Amino acid sequence: MLHEDTISRLRTLLIEGQIAPGSRIQEQTLCAELGISRTPLREALKVLAAEGHVVLLPHRGARAAKLTMKDVRDLFDVSAALESAAGELACQRISEEDIARIASLHAEMARHFAAGAMELYYACNRAIHEAIVKASDNPVLVGLYDGVNTRIRRARYVAPMTQAHWRTAMLEHEAMLNALQRRDGAMLALVLKTHLRHKAEEVERAGFAETLK
Amino acid sequence: MLHEDTISRLRTLLIEGQIAPGSRIQEQTLCAELGISRTPLREALKVLAAEGHVVLLPHRGARAAKLTMKDVRDLFDVSAALESAAGELACQRISEEDIARIASLHAEMARHFAAGAMELYYACNRAIHEAIVKASDNPVLVGLYDGVNTRIRRARYVAPMTQAHWRTAMLEHEAMLNALQRRDGAMLALVLKTHLRHKAEEVERAGFAETLK
């Protein structure tokens, strides 16, 4: 499947910053690099434009979308809205098995945190958030959440998160798991909103690469 | 601009049900109808697939997406999450002029309601909701909201909304305007959530065309 493949390859290049934000995308050059013809590439560019990763200027080609601090703030606000809604739904719909799975992810994350294995900590963290959203059993919500978070991921943070932030985040995750286990939707939504606001604030404090250019 | 044009023309055909949900989309046939070649049509189909209006089956063509009652429920849940988040942001950011504009739209809507001019009432209603979302000053949110509501609009309701529903809706709109004028974000979010839950319940009660087939 050449077309879907092209979309995800290009999307990865954009997220990882291999194609610099704001840089011009030459069709022929990219075609040569990817080893495909212009037709599937152009189809992919149009889809990525709809997703917000690329901007298309009529008769003037495509550019990798830039991400301003305002964009990041906006994306975090939307992400928080979607995730807290997902949390409420999840409390009504999640199975006991899935709660247990998230609890074990949480325990694993805590171990990685204690050991200072930040990469692994991060992976667990993300898996927990994604598991909660999935548990909403709302494919529309899951799809939009994925899209928004993929866009956020393009922000490359300059300063590292502070220890204080990590500690707070761990406490918030405790509260999340607690609310989920009690199936307290309102509480989970509240904790998630707070958690994501804190994360957005930390990102803003740290700044991210593109803002500096 | 042939490409963008094709997308919106096709999107309209899908929303209005001119292309029946679930029906097969033959490329050559559509090309002839739209008077274009397959290249821009295929690009449009890919974008519409990303938007959720069309499903693409590899080597087996495109179909107009079906809308189940579950889909509609899911879409309403997401719409509520986005709109209540927008309401909170709007209360922080909206200008006095835009509040006044919404107040006048509200008054106009009330007149149409009293006169039983439901089409005009509907138009005002939608304009108010869109104005609130726009006032969030969050383009990401606005974009996703538009997309979700466009998809909801494909549901063609069978039974009309009841009088009781309209009356409740009017009261809720009063409360919305009130909260907005006092810039009470939490209250506006709450009212919007309730309002949209009621609407979703009414739609579910009424049923919609596709469910019957």
Place this chain on the structure above:
DNA sequence: TAGGCCAATTTTGAATTCAAAATTCTCAGA
């Protein structure tokens, strides 16, 4: 007559070709 296999046709997927718009380059004139 029913079922299944193989060829013919249709339809999708991708490359190539053609046309139009934008950019770049050249060169005349001040």
Place this chain on the structure above:
DNA sequence: TCTGAGAATTTTGAATTCAAAATTGGCCTA
């Protein structure tokens, strides 16, 4: 030397062409 008009080149937008996969139809066999 600097500016600007216009031609040449590049690049995008869309149609056409070519290849591969799926569907359809016919024919043979049981």
